[in-house]
Amino acid sequence: MTRRLPTAAPSPTSTTERFPFPFLHDQYRYSTNVEPSGSANSTAAGSWGGTRIVIDDHYRAEIDERHRILRSDPSRHQCLPHMVPAAWDCMLTVMRDLATDYPESMTLAREGNRWRWKNLLKNIDHSFVYGDESTLPEPPLSYICSQIQEDIVLLDQRDGQLWADAGVVTFAADWSFGFDVGMSFLQIHGPVPRIHSEGVITRAHNFLMRLESGQSYRRTNWTLTVDGTLDTSTETYPMWGRDRRAIAEGPLEDVGDRLYLRTEVQHLIRLANSNAIMFLIRTYLLPFRELATVPDWAERTHKVLEDLPLDMVEYKGIGRTREPGMRWLRTYGGVEL
Numbered sequence: 001m002t003r004r005l006p007t008a009a010p011s012p013t014s015t016t017e018r019f020p021f022p023f024l025h026d027q028y029r030y031s032t033n034v035e036p037s038g039s040a041n042s043t044a045a046g047s048w049g050g051t052r053i054v055i056d057d058h059y060r061a062e063i064d065e066r067h068r069i070l071r072s073d074p075s076r077h078q079c080l081p082h083m084v085p086a087a088w089d090c091m092l093t094v095m096r097d098l099a100t101d102y103p104e105s106m107t108l109a110r111e112g113n114r115w116r117w118k119n120l121l122k123n124i125d126h127s128f129v130y131g132d133e134s135t136l137p138e139p140p141l142s143y144i145c146s147q148i149q150e151d152i153v154l155l156d157q158r159d160g161q162l163w164a165d166a167g168v169v170t171f172a173a174d175w176s177f178g179f180d181v182g183m184s185f186l187q188i189h190g191p192v193p194r195i196h197s198e199g200v201i202t203r204a205h206n207f208l209m210r211l212e213s214g215q216s217y218r219r220t221n222w223t224l225t226v227d228g229t230l231d232t233s234t235e236t237y238p239m240w241g242r243d244r245r246a247i248a249e250g251p252l253e254d255v256g257d258r259l260y261l262r263t264e265v266q267h268l269i270r271l272a273n274s275n276a277i278m279f280l281i282r283t284y285l286l287p288f289r290e291l292a293t294v295p296d297w298a299e300r301t302h303k304v305l306e307d308l309p310l311d312m313v314e315y316k317g318i319g320r321t322r323e324p325g326m327r328w329l330r331t332y333g334g335v336e337l
C-alpha cells in the first residue's frame, strides 16, 4: 500500500483516525490475541494496520527521540554475538517493507554484490555489502532502527525455546530491555499475572516456535501513560513515575490533555534467512481529550477500566491514573453511567 509522505505537523485528527483502538469488547482480559499481519482493521474513527512498518506525522520527532535516548543510554541497543546474522536479516526485511510501502521516499536496489538504500526522509543514499559491517555507518540493527518509529526485539530459537538476544528498544512500557536481553520468552513473561495459570503464554510460545519462514502475525497491548511520554522504561522511572501521582492529585480538568491511552501494535515475523523471530513494537498515544471525540471509544474505555481486575491494574501500573481517567470521561468525555 502506498502512503502519503509525512509533511505536516502532527494533527490530532489524523492521529485519531489511525489510532489502533485496542478494545474489542467491554471487558479486557489477557489472551493469545494474534491475527495475520497485513490487512487494515476498521475502527469507529478510521482504520489501522495496512502495513507492518508505519511512517506517520511523528516520524522526525520519534526518531530524534530514539537518537537522544540511545546516546544517553547505549544499553537500549543490544546484539549478542550469535545474533549478528539475524540483525542483517532484520535490516534487509525492514528495508524491503519500507521500499514496498513508501516507494516515493524509500528505495532498495541490488547493484552487483552491493545493495543501494535510499531514504529521502533522512537524506540517506548508501551502498553496502550484506553482512559486511564496515560498509555501514553503524551496526545493522541500530542503523535501521534510526530510520523507523518501531522498537525491535530479535528472538533466537534454540533448545526448544525462544531467547530475546538482540534489539533496539527505546520506548518500553515499564520494562527494561537491558535487563531482559538474553532471557527466554517464558522468563521475560514471568512477572505478568494470570497468563501462566490461564495457559496464555505457553500457547503463545508454542505458536511462535511453529511460525514458518516469512509468516507474520500481529497483536495489540495497551496501558495508560502520562503526558505522552514514549520512554517509560524501568531505567528512567525516576523521570516519569511521579507523573502518575500528579494525575491523581492535580485538577480533574487537566486529565483529558495529560492522560493518554497507549496502544502497542506488535508484529511477530519469522525471518527467512536467519530463522530468528522479529518482534516489532510500535507505540501509539492518544490523549483522553481526543479519545472522547469518538463516543464509542469513550464508553468502552470507561467500561474496560472499571471492570479491570486489581492484579492487572497493578501490573500495568495504572492504579493511580485509572480512577481519574474514568472520572474525566464521565465529567468531560460524555460518558453516562
Ligand code: HEM
Pocket: 030, 031, 032, 033, 034, 153, 155, 164, 174, 175, 176, 180, 185, 188, 189, 191, 192, 195, 200, 201, 204, 219, 221, 222, 223, 268, 279, 315, 316
Ligand atoms: C508483557 C503476552 C510476545 C515481551 C506481556 C503481557 C502480555 C503478553 C499479556 C502483559 C502486558 C500488560 O499487561 O501490559 C504476549 C503474547 C505474545 C507476546 C500473547 C505473543 C503472541 C512477546 C514477545 C516478546 C514479549 C515476542 C519479546 C521478547 C514482553 C515484555 C513484557 C510483555 C518485555 C513486559 C514484561 C515485564 O513486565 O517485565 N506480554 N507477549 N512479548 N511481553 Fe509479551
